[in-house]
Amino acid sequence: MRELLPEQIVFFRENGFLILRGLLEPEDVNNMKEAVLRIIDGFDDGIRSRSNVQRLKNRVTVQIQQLYQANPLIAEFIKHPKLGEIASVLMNDTPEVRLWHDQVIYKPAKTGGPVAWHQDYFYWQHTDAPDMVTAWCALSEVTEENGCMYVVPGSHRFGMLENRYLADDHELEYIFACLPEEAKNRSVKIPLILEPGDVTFHHPLLIHGSYNNDSDKDRLGYIMHFFPKHLRYLEKFDTLKQDNIKVPDGSLIRGENFPLVWSAHQTN
Ligand SMILES: O=C(O)CCC(=O)C(=O)O
Structure with a gap:
C-alpha cells in the first residue's frame, strides 16, 4: 500500500477517522476551489440538490450535492487515484470504489451555521452495511473559529444511535444520552483543524458535527x-x-448515479 502506513490503518480502525496532511497538491486545491465557488455562486447548471440550511437565525450552511455532474473538472477530481486507493484500503481493500454522492459544505465568514451531530449511516440505511468511507477535503483553512468538524473518536464502534441527530441546541450531551452506558465515560469531542490540501477520512458510524463560523x-x-x-x-x-437508485431490491448498487472512481484492476 503506497499511500497509507500500517499504523494509520490501525488508527482509522480504532478511532473511525484519519487526517492525512497535504494529500492534495496546491494546484488541485486551487482548481477545485475555483470550480466549487463557481457552483456556489450559481454559474454552473445541472445541480440536482442545493440547499441553504438555516437552522439558527441569521446562520446559513450552504450544502450542494452532485457537483461532479455539473463541472468537468470536478468529474475528473472524483477519480483522484490517491483518494480512491486510500478509500479502498479503509473499506477493507475493496477492489472497486464508487461514489455514493459528493457535496460541498460552505460556511461563509460571520454567518456560517452548524452541521448537527449525526452519523452518516442514518441517511444510508437503505444499504446493507455501514461499510462506506467519507473523504473530507479542505479547500480553505479550517479552524475552530470558522466552524471545523468535530468528531468523537471511537464512536463508530458504538453502533447506530437511536436518535438521528440533535437538531437545534447542538449540544453533544444530548447525543451522549443515546450512547451505550460503557461508552458514555469515554466520549470526548476533538476538532479537526486543517490546512488547504489536508484530507480527513471518516467511518459512516462516527459521531460528528460542526459549529458556527464566527x-x-x-x-x-x-x-x-x-x-x-x-x-x-x-x-x-x-x-x-x-429515486437515484435504479437497481432492484437486494442488488449491488450500480448505475450512472454511482460512478466507479477507482478499481484495483486499473492501477495494478
Ligand atoms: O462539514 C461539516 O461540518 C460536516 C460534514 C459531514 O457531516 C460529513 O462530511 O459527513
Whole structure:
C-alpha cells in the first residue's frame, strides 16, 4: 500500500477517522476551489440538490450535492487515484470504489451555521452495511473559529444511535444520552483543524458535527462519500425515496448515479 502506513490503518480502525496532511497538491486545491465557488455562486447548471440550511437565525450552511455532474473538472477530481486507493484500503481493500454522492459544505465568514451531530449511516440505511468511507477535503483553512468538524473518536464502534441527530441546541450531551452506558465515560469531542490540501477520512458510524463560523474567514470543504463493491440496496429501508437508485431490491448498487472512481484492476 503506497499511500497509507500500517499504523494509520490501525488508527482509522480504532478511532473511525484519519487526517492525512497535504494529500492534495496546491494546484488541485486551487482548481477545485475555483470550480466549487463557481457552483456556489450559481454559474454552473445541472445541480440536482442545493440547499441553504438555516437552522439558527441569521446562520446559513450552504450544502450542494452532485457537483461532479455539473463541472468537468470536478468529474475528473472524483477519480483522484490517491483518494480512491486510500478509500479502498479503509473499506477493507475493496477492489472497486464508487461514489455514493459528493457535496460541498460552505460556511461563509460571520454567518456560517452548524452541521448537527449525526452519523452518516442514518441517511444510508437503505444499504446493507455501514461499510462506506467519507473523504473530507479542505479547500480553505479550517479552524475552530470558522466552524471545523468535530468528531468523537471511537464512536463508530458504538453502533447506530437511536436518535438521528440533535437538531437545534447542538449540544453533544444530548447525543451522549443515546450512547451505550460503557461508552458514555469515554466520549470526548476533538476538532479537526486543517490546512488547504489536508484530507480527513471518516467511518459512516462516527459521531460528528460542526459549529458556527464566527470568524472573518470562509470555511470550504469538498466531500466525497465512497462505497465498496459489495454494497447492496435494501428497498424496505429507503424511506427518503431519493429515486437515484435504479437497481432492484437486494442488488449491488450500480448505475450512472454511482460512478466507479477507482478499481484495483486499473492501477495494478
Ligand atoms: O462539514 C461539516 O461540518 C460536516 C460534514 C459531514 O457531516 C460529513 O462530511 O459527513
